[in-house]
Amino acid sequence: MGLSPKHSPRTPTYLFPCVIALSFFSLTGLLLYKVDDVVSRTGTVVGHNLEPTPWHVFPTKPFDEETRQSRAYKIIQCSYLTCRNAVSGGSGRLGYAAGDAKAKAPTCPDFFKAIRRDLEPWMKTRISEGHLAEAQKYAAFRVVIVGGKMFVDWYYACVQSRAMFTVWGLLQLLRKYPGLVPDVDLMFDCMDKPSINKTEHNSKPLPLFRYCTTKEHFDIPFPDWSFWGW
Numbered sequence: 001m002g003l004s005p006k007h008s009p010r011t012p013t014y015l016f017p018c019v020i021a022l023s024f025f026s027l028t029g030l031l032l033y034k035v036d037d038v039v040s041r042t043g044t045v046v047g048h049n050l051e052p053t054p055w056h057v058f059p060t061k062p063f064d065e066e067t068r069q070s071r072a073y074k075i076i077q078c079s080y081l082t083c084r085n086a087v088s089g090g091s092g093r094l095g096y097a098a099g100d101a102k103a104k105a106p107t108c109p110d111f112f113k114a115i116r117r118d119l120e121p122w123m124k125t126r127i128s129e130g131h132l133a134e135a136q137k138y139a140a141f142r143v144v145i146v147g148g149k150m151f152v153d154w155y156y157a158c159v160q161s162r163a164m165f166t167v168w169g170l171l172q173l174l175r176k177y178p179g180l181v182p183d184v185d186l187m188f189d190c191m192d193k194p195s196i197n198k199t200e201h202n203s204k205p206l207p208l209f210r211y212c213t214t215k216e217h218f219d220i221p222f223p224d225w226s227f228w229g230w
């Protein structure tokens with residue numbers, strides 16, 4: 001008894017391309033779904049490296065097809081390539097903006113006194129790569145600004161929405177003062193309790209930004225903008 005003619009077309013050679021095609025379509029579908037999901041849920045910064053942090057997940061917003069596509073394009077471009085128009089509205093950039101600021105603000109505002117006091121421990125020694133490498137051991141994240149573009153490296157989760165609003169605040173700073181924010185490399189911790197004890201770190205003060213500090217600590221105070229994000 002051989003196979004009936006009815007069954008002969010259903011040979012493995014026929015089946016194999018079907019399976020391949022089916023898997024290809026499923027994978028493409030899954031990929032599109034994932035991109036869509038990221039696009040609709042992402043508030044500010046993109047990347048799977050954000051997942052362990054308890055970032056505020058924005059409620060899914062309905063986007064029409066065109067904005068959805070342009071958003072996806074922008075996210076992919078900003079994640080893996082360079083952002084075009086990273087600093088929008090900064091047509092003059094360095095030149096006129098810097099001149100403007102000088103003309104309008106010949107003296108620093110009064111609160112600069114507090115900034116000088118907070119950074120005083122590094123006035124003579126300056127801040128070296130070694131300082132940063134040590135401070136990194138206490139940091140939750142690192143912010144690097146180069147040429148008006150910001151990069152963030154996450155070391156551990158921040159409570160509530162602190163990480164997002166701190167990063168968001170810096171992004172707004174870049175947007176508001178295009179060309180005026182110098183290149184900088186900052187170590188940041190987002191818990192309240194200061195950790196760089198002046199007695200213990202007397203020989204090498206570590207530059208670590210944090211929302212709180214005391215006279216007995218080197219921790220550099222920084223505004224907690226997440227108060228406006230609750």
Ligand SMILES: *[C@@H]1O[C@H](CO)[C@@H](O)[C@H](O)[C@H]1NC(C)=O
Pocket residue numbers: 197198199200216
């Ligand atoms: C700083 O460290 C010293 C020495 O370990 C300790 O005696 C002091 O209480 C610490 N200060 C604070 C504010 O924790």
